[in-house]
Amino acid sequence: MTSHAAGAEPRTIVCAGPRSAEAELIRAIQRDREALRRAPSQSVKPLRVIVPSRSLRIHVTARIADRCGSVLGVRVQSLSALVEELLAGDEDARRDGEFLFPLLVRRVAEALEGQGMREDLSRFEDGYGALQPTIADLLDAGFHPEHFDACAERLANFGRADADAARALLQVALGVRAAFAKLGLAHRSGRIERALSLLEAEPETLPARGVILYGFADATGAQANLLLGLMRHAEARAIIDDPRPGAPEVASFAAPLRTRMAGIAGERKADPAPRNAVVSIEAEKPSGEVRATVDAVARELAAGVAPEEIAVVARDLDPYRVSLCRALERAGIPFSGAPGALARSGPWRRRIRALRDLLAEGSRARLFTWLAAREAPAELVRVLVPWSGNRLCDLPDEPPRAARAGAALWRDARTFSKKAARAVDRFSWGGWVELILSALGPEREGRQEPQPAVRSRLEELQRALPEGLELGAEDFALLFAGVSEDLGACPLGGAGGGVRLLSVTEARGLTFARLFVLGMNRELFPRQIREDAFLPDPLRRGLLPLLPDLPIKERGHDEERYLAAQLAQAGDRVTFSWSAFDEEGRANPRSPLLELLQPRALAAPSAAAVDAGSALPARQRDALIVAFEAAARELGVEVSGERAAAHIARSAERSFGRVPPPPIPEEPFYVTGLEGLLRCPWRFYVGRILEAQPQERSPGALPSFDPRVIGNCVHRALEAVGARAGLPAREAFGTLAETPAAEFAWPDAKALDAILLEAAET
Known part of the structure; x- marks a missing residue:
């Protein structure tokens, strides 16, 4: 490793949080602009800012335009885009074959059946798909054939069963790498390694007047080597985030990459950002937490904060996605997700899911799956309901008399079943396309239909496939599942404007004026860290001397602490929230990360006041708050907006001797709820309306048996x-009658x- 020369200016800048890192980046851009004024000839080459994600690239581009105005020759690009640029002129570079990775893992693992693979995979519902993260970790860590013997020798120190299973994984990884090479393709790690070799052989391959690495805290083996190569051969500067200086439990996550960078280019600390406000609120339930957050967002907008400077973030956005979007829409607040984020709903999303199931199960699929893919008329579906659970291969060619009204659908289903049965071994590409489109049925006028989008996606897949690759039924189903993941889904919110709805991963490195972090509960943030079932951490640690970049799953705890600390420094005002109970009334412990962050708890408005105030329509509540403040000013009394909101919320709780009408529930009323109401209205009232819960079993009580x-x-x-x-x-059931x-x-x-x-x- 090239060590840092004494007296040279350090090129690893350590910042205390995203706001400090962003300020350091803006200062570097401004210094570059001043240097260009003195030497305009340098503008021929760009100043490159390399970031880890698309969302951070868009954010950094907007910040540079806002803070620096017009700048010449500044190019913000992701690391993957940089790799593509380096490989663009290389005739020996193999095409990206990442879309074939699941298929190749399954094929190679099946070929090694009996060498420790089958016993482990029998416990997993997704079969060989469970192997993919483990194989990806090995390839990303730089595992090559020359490592195999030494790795196998180290694994021999563990138990024989564990060593044999791990050795089989190494064989799968090598087999996948060889399969990529045979097809003229490369795994992502192989393309990054090729880009690094080109940069090392000829640094001028990357024309630049300067390179800044921004937003990186951790990286896979191949990525880390490329970042370090940029520091050695392109004199790159790295801006590293240490969001909580002096806290080793936070700094440990970024320490490996930071130490290696500092060893090459030295290290200095940047100026800290101005102190921000970090507060917390507690809601009774997640629905109340969402309402409190949306109300707080509305107040910030009324105070003049730009919507794009406000973000609502959760470790995993899925549990809050529907309720959050509904609440924002009702409040008239515009919002958008991260670039490429999907709402997981759409006019024919359900049909695409059913189509994937049809391809995976073939002729053994159920009739109801085929009806869902076809989106048959409701009146015909009702006719075929008695047979909807039957497999397509078990249906007779002609429908029973009671199903004659749906005879055309019945015969189409039987035709699909016969074609799918013939496609088990090998099928022409045209046969696959015909099979899929026949399941979807003819296009209907005046409706949004999935056939054009599916046909276009299949054409893209066909162009990407290498020559000579034969596909069986399982292969095609696996590939189609990968390329159709986003078909039928709508973008989350708008096209980038409005309040930002982000996961913690999508918000990494971004800065805001106001940041609201939902779900600071024990089971949500931090997320549960699970050890790799195939290559546990003890085995991984045994391979570290040979594969130092092999990820250790236990380090996921360090990552959760790092992300939480980074969020606490990502906004001028950061609000962490959690719910004391879930929607069923069960206790919902708060996150232990709050003990690390120690936010200041907000006394008012309390979560109870916010939830009670939600019984009033939003416009009526806002009007009452404005009137309350105006009346207080006329009386010469200073009243804050928060105090006025709390007073209005308390007033809304009073009934004045009458029973107020119940508020419209946030959740939809499901059929199961209607059945419970009809079965026993009193039990429904006690359990669903009063939300009374059965008394918990005392510790000394005897357990019951299922x-x-x-x-x-x-x-x-x-x-x-x-x-x-x-x-x-x-x-056998059929022989019971004949058995004496x-x-x-x-x-x-x-x-x-x-x-x-x-x-x-x-």
Whole structure:
């Protein structure tokens, strides 16, 4: 490794949070602009700002335009875009084959069946798909054939079963790399390695008057090597974020990359950003948490904060997506998700999901899946409901008399089943396209139909496939599932304007004037860290001397602390919120990360006041608050907006001797709720309206048994009794009528007790 020369200016700048890092970047852009005025000839080459994500690229571009005005030759690009640029003129560079990665992992793993793979995979619902993250980790860490023998030798120090399974994983990784090479393609790690070799051989491959690495805290092995290569061969500067200086439990996440960069280019600390306000609020339930956040956003907008400077962030946005979008729409607040973020809904999203299931199951798919993909008329679906659970291959060619009204759909389903059965081995590309479009049915005028989008996506897939790659039914279903993931989904909110709705990952490195972080509860943020079932951390640590960039899953805890600390410094005012109970009334412990951040708790408006005030329509509540403040000013009394809101909320709780009408619930009223109401109105009222919960079992009470557990125990005992008498444990159902009855001696009480005890313990 090239060490930092004594006396040279350090090129690794450590900043205390995203706002400090952004200020340092803006100062670097301004210094570059001043240097260009003195030497205009340098503008021929761009100043490159390399960032890790698309969302950060768009954000940095907007910040530079806002803070610096017109700048010449500044190019903000993601690391993946830089790799593509480096490889653009290389004739030996292989095409990106990332879309084939799931297919190649499955094929190679199947070929190695019996070498430790099948036993592990039998526990996983998605089969060989569960292997993909492990193989990706190995390839990203730079695992090559020359590493195999040494890695296998180190694995021999562990138990034989673990070592054999891990050795099989190494063989799969090598097989996938070889399969990519045979097809003339490369995994993403291979393309990054090729880009680095070109940069090392000829630094002028990357014309630049300067390179700034911005927003990187951690990177895979291949990515980290490219970043370090840019610092060695392109004199790149790195702006690193240490959001909580002096806290080793936070700094440990970025420490490996930071240490390597500092070893090449030295290190200095940047000026800290102005102190910000970090506060917290507690709501009763997640729905109340969303309402409180939307009300706070509305107040910030009324105070003149630009919508694009406000963000609502959650570790995982999915649990809040629907309620948050609904609340913002009702309040008339514009919003947008991250670039490319999807709302997971659309006019024919359900049809695409059903189509993927049809391709995966083929002729063994259920009739209801085929009807969902076709989106058959409701009156015909009702006719075919009695047979909807049947597999397509089991349906007769002609429908029963009771299903004659849906005869055309029935025959189409049978035709699809026969074509799918023929496609099990090999099928021409035209055959696959015809099979998919036949499942969707003809296009109907005056409606948004998925056929054009599906046809276009299949054409793109066909152009990307290498020559000579044959596809079976499972292969095609797997590829189509990958390329159709976003079909039928709508963008989340607008096209970039308005309040930002982001996951924590999407918000990484971004800055805001006002930031609201939802879901600071124990099971949500931090997320649950699960060890890799195939290559556990002890085995990974054993491989670190050979693959130092192999990720350790336990470091996920460090990442959660780092992300939380980074969010706390990402806004001029940051509000963390959590709910004391879930929507079912169960206790919802708050996140331990709040102990690290120690935000100032807001006393007013309280979560209870916000929830109570939500019984009033938003416009009426806002008008009352304005009137309250005006009346207070006339009386010469200073009243803050928060105090006025709390007073109005308390007033809304009073009934003045009458029962007020119930507020419209935030949640839709499902069919199961209607069934519960009809079955027992009193129980529905107590459980759903009053939200009364059954008393928790006292610690000393005896546990109850699930009836299914008792049934399983009885069946095992009966099988054991029969086995002792020499009777078969399994018998084909069709042969039972022809099997003669057999007599045997029933075991005595002591033997029966032993059998029952053994069955219960298993």
